[in-house]
Amino acid sequence: MAVFKIVHITKYQYNWPIKESINEIRLFPHNFDNQKVLEYHLMITNNPEVILSEDYYGNRVGNFNSFEAHSEMTIESRMLVKVNHSLKIPEIDYTKVEDLVPLYEKSIILLRLSYPEIITKQNEILSILDKIGCTDKPIIEIARQCNEYIFNNFEYTKGITNIETTVDEILEMKKGVCQDFAHLLLQLVRTAGIPARYVSGYICPNKSGFRGEGATHAWVEIYTPNQGWLGLDPTNNIWTMDNHIKLSVGRNFYDCTPVKGIFKGIAKQTLSVCVSIGYEDGHQFEEINDVQLQEVTVEFQEQLDSIELLHQQQQQ
CATH class of the missing domain: 2.60.40.2250 (Immunoglobulin-like)
Known part of the structure; x- marks a missing residue:
């Protein structure tokens, strides 16, 4: 706590x-x-x-x-x-993308949050998912690997993007900040068929030296019918923890x-x-x-x- x-x-x-x-x-x-x-x-x-x-x-x-x-x-x-949610490592959950289909008939919001943006470089998104290998994997594992891919292949760099920066531009530069990485993660998991939402808030400083700490921060939450909303922070390659304070949620930055x-x-x-x-x-x-x-x-x-x-x- x-x-x-x-x-x-x-x-x-x-x-x-x-x-x-x-x-x-x-x-x-x-x-x-x-x-x-x-x-x-x-x-x-x-x-x-x-x-x-x-x-x-x-x-x-x-x-x-x-x-x-x-x-x-x-x-x-x-x-x-x-x-009070510590470092919330999700429980073992075998829910797969096809298991989510019945949810969309009951929730318009979840259906809305499962659609990726229309972008020019969507083939690059599909290529990343192909490298990760999304076939026959639980949605939690797909999301975790997407989170890890962004952390390992995109450089955290301040001052080169702004609130208007698109996913296409992030894919081109391979650099950005928390808002950019959150939008990229949303595009990946939604393309894979997983409902996800953008989260605006803060990441509070600690001795671990997280990137983006001390300022407004952004991350992503995916939805699983067994555990509800689970937070992933691609800027730091972690599941959300006590240091993450939520302000608002939505489809993207503009909603938040x-x-x-x-x-x-x-x-x-x-x-x-x-x-x-x-x-x-x-x-x-x-x-x-x-x-x-x-x-x-x-x-x-x-x-x-x-x-x-x-x-x-x-x-x-």
């Missing part, structure tokens, strides 16, 4: 004031069998009203608007979470994005995310990441340049 105090701060900054910011957040940790939320607090710039709801996958979602002009917005999420929104105004935005994790013994870990956002269009960049030039002329 482990108890973690997590502070997640998302900070948007704009080089010119913007207005009418409309936002959606998934920053509420899950309560489930082996994870209990003891405390939770949410603080947002200008203290807007947050309307709570539940999405298709059971995640708690918050929506809020900020209509006043502003050049900065901070969203601070504080939580105290107790986790911690913060997303739109605004009115012509301004360039920057995004930084700070995650601080504290232990019961007082030890604390903090990491700050400048998030790579989608590049703006040429037309939008020209508008930004025009405003900057006009401002410089007015200052002369």
Whole structure:
């Protein structure tokens, strides 16, 4: 059992004031069998009203608007979470892909989570599965070997991908971070016929030195009728454990994005995310990441340049 105090701060900054910011957040940790939320607090710039709801996958979602002009917005999420599932090595389970077919007649969600994306390099996915050898193997073993394949053949490298990076690009580069490896694992296991979902959360630091620890993290859960959802972390080639804290689940990153929104105004935005994790013994870990956002269009960049030039002329 482990108890973690997590502070997640998302900070948007704009080089010119913007207005009418409309936002959606998934920053509420899950309560489930082996994870209990003891405390939770949410603080947002200008203290807007947050309307709570539940999405298709059971995640708690918050929506809020900020209509006043502003050049900065901070969203601070504080939580105290107790986790108790150790390193959960699945029990011996002989369920095979063909055994899952009856489940799809009863659950639309499981059926939805079993479809892979349509990608250009699907032949490479099939080639990987052929190397692994998925014929007549339990689904747990197929998933474990896919997890291991990613860990051994793809390099963990920060700063070369962003939230728009596709599975095709990951297959081309053979590099990426936790989000990329989670999407790749989803493509593999779903192609093999196994229902799986993307998980957004945190991996808390420990003496093992896991990759991706101390920041927002992503992994995958596969479904077996005998044991329910089982977590696999391809970034570290492990089954999920006490150090994994779940925030939200979905088909992919877009279903689980911690913060997303739109605004009115012509301004360039920057995004930084700070995650601080504290232990019961007082030890604390903090990491700050400048998030790579989608590049703006040429037309939008020209508008930004025009405003900057006009401002410089007015200052002369």
